[in-house]
Amino acid sequence: MDKFEISSNALEIAISGSPGDWVVAETNGAKYTIGSLLPNSFLAYARVFHPVYLGDQEVKWAKVAHRNGTVAHPLMQWESITGSWRYSRGDTQHDVWDECPSVGSLPVSQAKRLAHLLARHTSTVDECWFAVWSGFGGLEARWGHAPRVAMPRREMMLLSGPLPAAARSVEDSPGDQRANLWWPDDQAWCLVTDIDLMTTYVGGSPECIASITTDSALEAMPVLVDQGITLDSDKVNPQPSGSYNDAG
Known part of the structure; x- marks a missing residue:
């Protein structure tokens, strides 16, 4: 060891x-x-x-960006790839993630x-x-x-x-x-x-x-x-x- x-x-x-x-x-x-x-x-x-989660599974931002038709890149911001401020305030996209970063x-x-x-x-x-x-x-x-x-x-x-x-x-x-x-x-x-x-x-x-x-x-x-x-x-x-x- x-x-x-x-x-x-x-x-x-x-x-x-x-x-x-x-x-x-x-x-x-x-x-x-x-x-x-x-x-x-x-x-x-x-x-x-920091990953998001779907149940116990980690989900990468790139997958969230793909779901929302946005682009994953080094300076991406959570609100911009999800397209809504509400996804920083408790709302989720249940088909991809149910817990935000x-x-x-x-x-x-x-x-x-x-x-x-x-x-x-x-x-x-x-x-x-x-x-x-x-x-x-x-x-x-x-x-x-x-x-x-x-x-x-x-x-x-x-x-x-x-x-x-x-x-x-x-x-x-x-x-x-x-x-x-x-x-x-x-x-x-x-x-x-x-x-x-x-x-x-x-x-x-x-x-x-x-x-x-x-x-x-x-x-x-x-x-x-x-x-x-x-x-x-x-x-x-x-x-x-x-x-x-x-x-x-």
């Missing part, structure tokens, strides 16, 4: 916030771009789409798969850092004394542990929230799931990113660090008419 498989899954409060200094210093892209979420120093980046937390199956892939691209599998947004109300009792990482848009609480801990929830049951930002001690790559987004971004070497974008268990596409992350970033599929608030 390899080192990755036998590592403990424990998460602990970091001794200081200094391991996050490089992330803060190198996350300096224009507002609402990938570079505003991740260090800009990597040679390649990927966008990982998770927002702000990487699903456990994707977290496990990404951790497995990323383990091949770091020399510090047992020494990793996990940051979680300090604004989550249910985390104060458990992690409130954690040192802070002053990310440009979100102050984070810093935890440490081995890479497999990425799949662990930082909330007590029945909560299910994974860390928003993680990286190995050797800084070989970095991953972020912003609290407002249905997708996760990863920066790393070209080889690292290729292992993610070609993995059949994930729906991931290569992106550029200066590309947008907002609803209007999809220039291929039109936004639905009206606004998000109209779907209430």
